[in-house]
Amino acid sequence: MSCSGPEGADWTVxxxxxxxxxxxxxxxxxxxxxxxxxxxxxxxxxGDTPKHREALERLIEEHDCVLGRMPGNQWYPSEPIELASFGVDGQGATLTAFACCFLLIDDLVCSRMDYMDFRLSNSPGRAFFDTPPDSFRIPLLDGIGVYDDMQDPTWT
Structure with missing residues (x-):
């Protein structure tokens, strides 16, 4: 999928x-x-946990981590990914960040303002993304920067 931004900007890269x-x-x-x-x-x-685990492996290996590319019912694994991404159950910053990676990938690849909009404005909130370990914090903050730029009204 390709996106373009304001003239002269190489948003796709x-x-x-x-x-x-x-x-x-x-x-x-x-x-x-x-x-x-x-x-x-x-x-x-x-029996749902093994189904979620198997679907998570397919998401990562066969669908390049993009939820929107999974055929059929995406309950497996999207439900636990979405639940963990809210960071409300005390599961820790690493698990929340891991879950948010999938949602941010989907929003960026599918060019939608969907999953991450609520995560940034409400739960876990924008300030959360400064707290995970660097292995997640750095790519998340970079992706959030692109996501923020995608909301520019000149983005097409």
């Missing part, structure tokens, strides 16, 4: 670099974070 940095953060994150996301659906039925 900047966005693609931010997305690749976020993907790298996801792919190199400790495996325990994938397990924690899969187990995060508090309303899960018996």
């Amino acid at each position: 900047r966005r693609d670099r931010a997305v690749e940095s976020l993907r790298h953060a996801v792919r190199t994150a400790p495996i325990e974070l994938r397990d924690a996301i899969a187990d995060y659906d508090g309303q899960a039925l018996p």
Whole structure:
């Protein structure tokens, strides 16, 4: 997917670099974070955790970490990703940041102001993104910069 910004700006390259940095953060994150996301659906039925885990692996390996590219029902793994991204259950900055990486990737690649708008304005809030470990903080802040620029009315 391609995007353009104000004339003279190379938004596509900047966005693609931010997305690749976020993907790298996801792919190199400790495996325990994938397990924690899969187990995060508090309303899960018996057997949902393995379904979330399998879908999370497909999201990362087959769909380049873009939720919008997953065919069919995206409940697996989007539900626990979204829940963990709010950072309201005391799960810690690392898990919240890991979950937000997926949502920011989706917003940037699909050129929408969807998932991250609420995360930046409400929960966990913009100030949160200064707190995760550098392996997440740096790519998230870079991606948020691109995301903010995408909201410019001259973005097309």
